[in-house]
Amino acid sequence: MIPDDFFTVVSSSGTSSFDDPWGAGSAKRRFDMAMMNELRRGPVPGKTxxxxxxxxxxxxxxxxxxxxxxxxxxxxxxxxxxxxxxxRAACARLGVEFEPPFRNFATFRTYWNKNDGYGSWxxxxxxxxxxxxPILTTLIAMEDKTFDALAEPASPHSATGWPAVDEEVRELRRRFQTASTPQDYRALGTNCVGVLEALSRTVYRAEVHLRDGETEPPVDKTNMRIERYIxxxxxxxxxEDIRGLxxxxxxLAHRVKHSSTATRxxxxxxxxxVILLANIIRRLDQDE
Incomplete structure (x- = not known):
């Protein structure tokens, strides 16, 4: 994404360039305020x-x-x-501090007048x-880390379609981008367990998978619940091979979760x- 992507091109009549393909009238750029409002509330669909x-x-x-x-x-x-x-909102979601000492151009002018900026470009x-x-340096360093990004499924779908599982996977990916210390990596083990528990909660149904005389295993008994589903x-x-996975x-998830020396x-x-396992299990469901 580049700065130009925050603008749309419109003709002098106010129609978009798509509606005015021959460029009737003079074209101008319009800042996408709707995207700003969306970004303040949460991630923009299709963009990180x-x-x-x-x-x-x-x-x-x-x-x-x-x-x-x-x-x-x-x-x-x-x-x-x-x-x-x-x-400010997007940086907060990434764990990056951004607190400008002004809120717009007018207050920026007030700020520079109070801080030896008067008369000096x-x-x-x-x-x-x-x-x-500092913000750009931090963000670009984080982007560099995404070159060792997490696995993507072979499926053409970008998500499993199971909301609870997909939410845990998104959170896992987000936290992996910003992780940089052993404590961060240990916390990622907890996120991995969260993916497994969401999968356990989603696929196991007592009315289908519980045998006579059994007691329903709790959600955190992920092996028992997911293996029974398989x-x-x-x-x-x-x-047997998939159950072994x-x-x-x-x-692996629990080992990282409890490690004091976990690495990236x-x-x-x-x-x-866990991401690939979630997609494998989803494939079983789709082919059922």
Whole structure:
């Protein structure tokens, strides 16, 4: 994603370029305020918070610099306020602190007048750099980590379609992006267990899978519940291998969860395993 993606092109009549394919009238750019409102509430569908925050940070950096120096900014006071608010919310979801000392262009002017920026473009450039450079450096470093991103299923679907499971997987992916300490990696083990428990809660139904004389196992007995689902969905010796995957996935998750020296590799292997297991189990359900 790039800063231009926060704008739509409209003709002088107010129609979009899609509605005015021949470019009748002069075209201009319109800032996407709806996206800012959406980003403030949560991730934009089809985009990660990380890619959006990097592009939005670059846009805000450019706009503040333009306003504080020679002019030429595209946003107005209301729009830059919405952009700053959206960036603050998205950064918070990523665990990155962003608390600008002003909320729009007008308060930025007040800020620089109180902080030796009056009459000095260079001072204002330095103010913007001091605010935005650390954010961009942190976000780009986080993006670099996504090159060792978690496994994606072979399925053409981006999610299992089981809301509770997909929510746990999304949270696991989000936390993996920002993890950097043994404590973070140990916490990822807990997230992996959360995926397994959501899967256990979703696929096991007592009215179908409970045998006579048995007591329903609790949700955290993921091996028992998921293995019974596999046994009933895929009868015969073929299911033994998949049941074995369930045991290994649970063992890995709990080992990382309780490790005091967990590494990114440990957490990544465990996360890959539970994500792929969830998609394997979903495939059994789809082919049932």
């Amino acid at each position: 918070d990380l890619e959006v925050t990097i592009a939005l940070s670059e846009l805000i950096d450019s706009e503040l610099t333009a306003y504080g120096t020679g002019g030429g900014e595209e946003l107005d006071d209301k729009q830059i306020a919405a952009a700053l608010s959206a960036l 260079q001072a204002r450039r330095e103010m913007v750099s001091a605010l935005m450079d 046994e009933d969905t895929l009868p015969g010796p073929t299911n 369930t045991k290994k996935a649970a063992a 590799r440990d957490a990544g292997i465990s996360a890959d395993t």
